[in-house]
Amino acid sequence: MLIQGYGGKFATIGQPRIRPRMFNAHAAVNFSALTTDAASLPADEEKYLMIVASIAGAEQVSLGPALRGLRH
Secondary structure, eight states, X not given: OTTTGGGGGGGSBTBTTEEOOOTTOOOEEOHHHHHHHHTXXXXXXXXXXXXXXXXXXXXXXXXXXXXXXXXX
């Protein structure tokens, strides 16, 4: 979802929510940073990231309010 939504801008290396490759492993999502950073974004992007975190099991989100007004 991070790669597809918003043109992939939330999935690029260098973002605080993406941990770079370590010990020949693939890059990984830091879901703690994802939910923390979401609060500083526009409302639609925040909702999107909170839904992603919810699906990953990192955050509980009420989908009714989160889906209302979501553009992507």
